[in-house]
Amino acid sequence: MSNSFAELGDALTERVSELKRLTLLRLEDGAKDLFTKDLSGLEASVRALEAHVATLKSCIQTELSAMPKVEALIEASRIQSEHLSAIASNLPQRLPSRAPAGAGPGLAAGSSVAGAIGPGRGLCGGGGQAAGAGPGGGAEEAARRKREAPRWYVTREEFDGLQAYMRGRLQADKLNAAVEELAGHAAANQRLVAGAKAGGGKVAPADRKRATELYHSVATKDGIKGHFWFLESDLREGVAIKPDKTGKSMLTILRHLGRIQEVRCNIDGASTTVYVLQEGSCR
CATH class of the missing domain: 1.20.5 (Single alpha-helices involved in coiled-coils or other helix-helix interfaces)
Structure with missing residues (x-):
């Protein structure tokens, strides 16, 4: 219990x-x-x-x-x-501009490489025949280039190969800018001569006297006829190259590299220097 x-x-x-x-x-x-x-x-x-x-x-x-x-x-x-x-x-030091037929010196429309560049070669424009063109295309290219002022640009190898006293403070791109501008001067003179040769109808009244002088006193001379050229007085209108110490140094270098050739002429009894543009060989 x-x-x-x-x-x-x-x-x-x-x-x-x-x-x-x-x-x-x-x-x-x-x-x-x-x-x-x-x-x-x-x-x-x-x-x-x-x-x-x-x-x-x-x-x-x-x-x-x-x-x-x-x-x-x-x-x-x-x-x-x-x-x-x-x-x-692989670009060149400076890409040139191709001026149209109606543009004045220093004016350009668009930008194009005028040729091929390589070691020991010049960048050419207005001279030689385009590589790889056919028979018909080569003739057309040659005819087109013949109507254009040659632009034989300076390569980096050529510029570096110059003596130091010739280069001074110049640069390759400035030198090629001068080449471009000189080609513009030459093209302008060529248009004046062509207008005077055609009777002067297409030349502005203010330029007819100058065109006639260039045609009779310069364009028909040996070493100049058939080439593009510019006068020493044309440099006064330039921007990239002027008739000063630097401009003369540029002309000396271009003459040394075979880009231009000097020819003496008389215009109205005064002796003047004519610079003939040389055409490069694009191989």
């Missing part, structure tokens, strides 16, 4: 303890509403976070799908950069 009462007491004690624990979990109605609101807010935050995560996943997937295009663009840019570097390393 004592054992049964002891077991019954233990059971009652355990039950009371359990009821105490359940009592601690008891909540009032007001507290329940607060907890319900907190749980609803927490659920809304979790759902919003899930939506943000889904958006991030979508953006990441879009970026990953674009990666092959980006890699292809980077590779194309690298190849183009290599091509441009190769082109830049």
Whole structure:
């Protein structure tokens, strides 16, 4: 009997303890509403976070799908950069401008390389025949070049091979700019002579006297006839080369390199120097 009462007491004690624990979990109605609101807010935050995560996943997937295009663009840019570097390393020191038929000295429309440049070769314009041209195309090219003033530019190798006292403070690009301008002077004189030869109808009234003098006193002389040339007085109108100490140094270098040749002529009884442009050999 004592054992049964002891077991019954233990059971009652355990039950009371359990009821105490359940009592601690008891909540009032007001507290329940607060907890319900907190749980609803927490659920809304979790759902919003899930939506943000889904958006991030979508953006990441879009970026990953674009990666092959980006890699292809980077590779194309690298190849183009290599091509441009190769082109830049093979460009001449100065890209000449080709003046149109009606433009005056120093004026140019567009920019084009007048010939090929290589070690020991001049950059030529208005002289020689284009390489690789066919029989018909070669004749047309030769006829076109014959109507243009030759532009035999100075290469870097030729300029570096000059004596230091001849170069002075000159630069190759400035020297080639002078070649371009001198060709413009020669082309202008050629137009005046052609106009005087045709009767002077196409020459401006202010230039007819000068055109006639050039035609009779210069253009028909030996060593000048059939060539492009300019006068020493033409340098007064220049920009890249003028009749000063620097301009004379440029003329000396160009004469030394075979770009020009001097011929003495008399115009109205006064002796003057005529510079004949030489045509380079583009091989």
